[in-house]
Amino acid sequence: MRLNLPTNRQLQYFIALEKHRHFGKAAEACFVSQPAFSVAIQELESLLNVQLVDRNKKQVTITAIGKAIATQARLALTDMEVIIDIARENQQPLSGHLSLGVIPTIAPFLLPELLPRLRKSFPKLDLFLHEDQTERVYELMMQGQLDVILIALPYRLRGVESLSLFRDNFHLACRKGSRLIDPENYVIDNLPEESVLLLEDGHCLRDHALSACKIRSLDKVSKITASSLLTLVQMVDADLGVTFIPEMALHSNLLKHTHIITRPLAKNSFREIGLVWRKGSRRTKEFKLLAGQIQPKGE
């Protein structure tokens, strides 16, 4: 029989193990159970007839030969990926599978317009969407689960390249005739205590809004938070407070059937919408092309 080669799976698992030095964690990173992972590592060891890891001590140690093999394994897997790249380069750009992460404060405002346009311009594109907060889509991207993410900047990210698409200005939003504020003539710092409503922690919009409105004291911020823009708007409509809404949301029907009015903030009160991908990704060209398709809404 032909010489038995290690499988990609076994090598991927082993490389994960070398990185995490922990079976359980490496297994998790590979999205398999720990037993399945352990078995795969054992298979690899028995196939190569070599001990790759020391499990003697409390901690996992990769043997010397294990390290050498991990290095070569990375090479082999990279070669495999190059096969994919060659195949993809041969195709039209933006065709085939592409997984895009979008944060919840962008998705409902940009996607309804973007998706039909993409479908029309790139009919062979098989888009997979994942909506989650910045931290989560970033992690998924770095793990290779997502190809590219559409998020709001600034955001502290490492190992990425990004393209800034456009500014998204913040607007003050309050109920018409609010007892809290006169929208035509107000000073943030004169707002009553706890009258600024924001999204709950984890949403970058919370931080961006805070930074945009240049609030001095967190006392102005309500302890009550909303878990979605929709809820937030409902709270403002009930005059429980005021908030700051990104411009792209204004052109949606988020504020329809409410008594909320909005006023622009100062010109430098904005978040930036950006497309972000892993540094050195082989699909950079495609991402730039994709970026060109993403326009601020309603202009």
Add this chain to the structure above:
Amino acid sequence: MRLNLPTNRQLQYFIALEKHRHFGKAAEACFVSQPAFSVAIQELESLLNVQLVDRNKKQVTITAIGKAIATQARLALTDMEVIIDIARENQQPLSGHLSLGVIPTIAPFLLPELLPRLRKSFPKLDLFLHEDQTERVYELMMQGQLDVILIALPYRLRGVESLSLFRDNFHLACRKGSRLIDPENYVIDNLPEESVLLLEDGHCLRDHALSACKIRSLDKVSKITASSLLTLVQMVDADLGVTFIPEMALHSNLLKHTHIITRPLAKNSFREIGLVWRKGSRRTKEFKLLAGQIQPKGE
């Protein structure tokens, strides 16, 4: 999910297809059925979303992109093999799996002594033996089915390296008191017609013996042939003819309980025993070590 890579299997199949330009033959070379093979190629095409082969015409043609991918695939598989090599280099030489091909006119005379010696010196060696004629073991070796072969030289081979181990002299063998020949004083060319018995075609011993005895005319050679040395000896014992026996066979019990006597031929009447492997094999060192273990019998 993590980016799906092509499997080694798919790449191996595709490389075979690129070589044979024929689904059925490539499948056979991979030791799978044609449907399984076809399915694997289709899987690869669908995974890469690229057409690798043109099946339009009567003949299979690899597309341009297919050729590029085949090249990269060979790279990737070589990397995989290097993993195996690294693992093996780390082990003792002559340990783990080794498949050895031996021809039938050597195996019964050298192996009974060789195998116990190997088992003792290299207890971790897991030897797989295959006995067949030179042409066949050579083919199996070139296909990667066998690592190394033990055969008689000279033999026309391409793409191999070899190590000559020792000379194996031919001896005349005839029944004691044969009516055909006086073993103490004979001339080959005076032998009666069809009195030289040889193995059937395909056995290299037939050609080596013919060349060793320097026979002038094929008229001396019997039309009756034997398919094994044992049969040949029985025929000589029945005084149906004479033959030429390699020295290693004399020290076996092949001639026990027969009335056959043997006489050395001229000094330059010999075949050479050699160990042969694929050119550039990464296990060359081991093969040379193995060669050192193979001794002429009974000296």
Add this chain to the structure above:
DNA sequence: AACTAGTGATAGCTATTTTCTATTATAAAC
């Protein structure tokens, strides 16, 4: 010493993937 937490291995079962045999479809050759 017994207990607990942490970690990797093992067992038994299920789901998925791969392969096989048999058959079909299609195009060229006689």
Add this chain to the structure above:
DNA sequence: GTTTATAATAGAAAATAGCTATCACTAGTT
């Protein structure tokens, strides 16, 4: 117009990979 050669398809069987639950071992703790 049949025959031949070749690859694709269907459906069952076999092999592989995965999961949950559990065990076994080690190191600290009580």
